[in-house]
Amino acid sequence: MPPSSRPEVFPVHTPAASQIFTTVLSHGPLTRSEMAGRTGLSAAAVTKAVRPLIEAGYLVEDVDEEARRALGRPANPVRVDGGRALFLGVKVTGDELIGVLTDLCCRIRVARHLPLTDRDPKPVLAQIAELVRELLTEADGFGVRVRGLGLAVSGDVDRAAGAVRYSPFLEWRDVPLAELAAMTTGLPVTVDNDVRALTVAEQWFGAGVGLSDFAVVTVGAGIGCGLVVHGQVVAGAHGVAGEIGHVAIDPAGPLCHCGNRGCVEAIAGEEAIVAAVGEAAGVQVADAAEALAFAHRGDAGARAVYARAGEAIGRGIATVANLLGPELVIISGEGLAAYDLFAEQIRDAFAAAAFGSAAQCAVRTRPLPFEEWARGAAATAIQSFITTDQN
Template sequence: MPQRPSRQLPLATPAGVEVLTRILTQGPIPRVEIARRTGLSQAAVTKAVAPLIEAGFVTDQAAAPLGADQTGIGRPVSPLTVVPQSVSVIGLKVTPTALIGVTTDFTAGILNVCHRPLDDTAPDAVIEQLAGLAKELIATLRTAGPLVGIGVAVSGDVDERHGVVRDSPFMGWREVAVAELLGKRLKVPIVVTNDVRALTVAEHWFGVGVDADSFAVVTIGSGIGCGLYINGEVVSGAYGVSGELGHLPLAPGDLVCTCGRRGCVETVASSDAILARARETTGRPNLDLADAIELAHDGDEHARAAFDRAGEVIGSALAAMVNLVGPELVVIAGEGVAEYDLYEERMRQAFAAHAFGAAGDCRLMLRSHTFDDWARGAAATVIRTYVRGEPPLQR
């Protein structure tokens, strides 16, 4: 039987879920504004909110006058806001070299951060270290709200419903039942998700996506990932795979990707690919990425060409994605943005050259992220699952 959260939300109807979601992502917000945005009556909003206030998940703020753009000027209102400390969540990010963990409150505000090196990527070894890291983080929650779940973010093809990493080339994993293995050790509901999708959920609920009708998050680093928010939902895809921008076949066919296929965007545009190209063309096999960035900034034509080539392919891939799904905004994030200035111009030129018609008006925005943010994304996925009552946090 699926595990249940340690603290149940008093949400009996879809209207209740919608109301709490609005308060969580857009609060403080008056009841009248929730009614306007959801199409519910004010009576329905009040009925949905009452048990949440009684249980301590939501509170009324001090009365404040309505703004000039609202009706009833001068009449006091009591905006609704989530009580952050009502629950706690843990988010874990898995990389081939490190584990990153955070604890957050109900609004995905980070409370504690913990980093641990990873020397062995074998599934059993990683699960043991994840369990140890989670227990360390649980010990920091003594004065925080009840823990409702743990999120784990991993790169690759992830079956979120069953908590299985089906294929993660970076980790060398296939068919690893992370939720089951970790859940046995921790006795806490475990939500496993693709790392880029987790980052997109965090942006949707608590970041730039709160007021956007549609957006994409593109991450550039050791891999090239893409999360999509379209038609009111973060896209998972029929088979749990979507937004794999890094595996569009837009690069030369003689280049082999970590996934085993040829011609993927990642073979040219990932930080590893850029470094390999710079080492080859400069004749300096001991270069690290910082060296390559410095050489390019100093005007070395070979290092610069490696970044230009990456920018060309990334821009073409962005145009293909925007032409297909039409987001109003693309957030460019990830550890690879440190060298963004080296390929930005070529990337924007390629995007403009290949974006069709008005798709070229899509905004491209840089947003720096750390690995702590990726772990926070895993926690945000737990919060969304908890509010919606989805497996394994169903009510």
């Protein structure tokens, strides 16, 4: 195993230590009294949790010597030392691998793209190993070890088992990806659904910091949704919580690849839009960029397709708001390139379908490059490192 990838366990595996560390990670620097206020822990419990984390170098206390001399024992802020550990994140798409090397604060240090030559699990694993080797070489230049690898894959992913149950874009079923990738790379591996991974990054490091209830809806090749309820990313009993792409809103609508009709994804997913624009225009449309060009040139049929897609997305978001009552819904994904064509329909459909005070949920767009999805994968690896007992 390369020196940069030798495993090291987090110094303290207690609920209090994890809570304190993630609080400082997301909100820091914080004084000990501020930690107590945010977590509800006693001053003694905070001190007990902070001490070993400082001794191990994961937390750093910023001491103001002048204030110390003047006041005796001032309240010093404590922050996470982002350079204390490195992590890898890889987003697996149907066409390429996007890999990032991040620090402990999930700041991207290096990003790499690698085209996929084959979607079968074995060659994909070989290419993941190739990308990991390249990133580990980059990590050696930082002089800090890589603690874990996160892999983000679309579809039905069982994080606890480390398995991809079904990924329609890769055409995978029951692939034990975490086990296989760990054997191939020698790293601790976390595998999660790509939208849930992105949601972890938004919760800890992005637009969801400080919110106890919010959702991330992604628009693109598929329609995904990550949910945070009472401060926890929700996967559900079977790992498919938040699949609003497969909420049927039109029983007589187009056939979805899941087998049902009129799903949000069958109307607003990239493949569905391309097919519908081609049918409306009476020509073969090659891809989403060409479909978008038709609409932007003013083709009435193409614009109607995007309007219908916006209505479907708005109704899907309203379903989330009605069921869970989040404070915020973040819309992201590559499909935002067409946002000007369906923004009004999303707003109108959401307002019409949201029940009562659910309509008070804020809806905002947040365009994110694919590197951010890989960063989400790294965030799950950081999360596993902090919260999982590896002894």
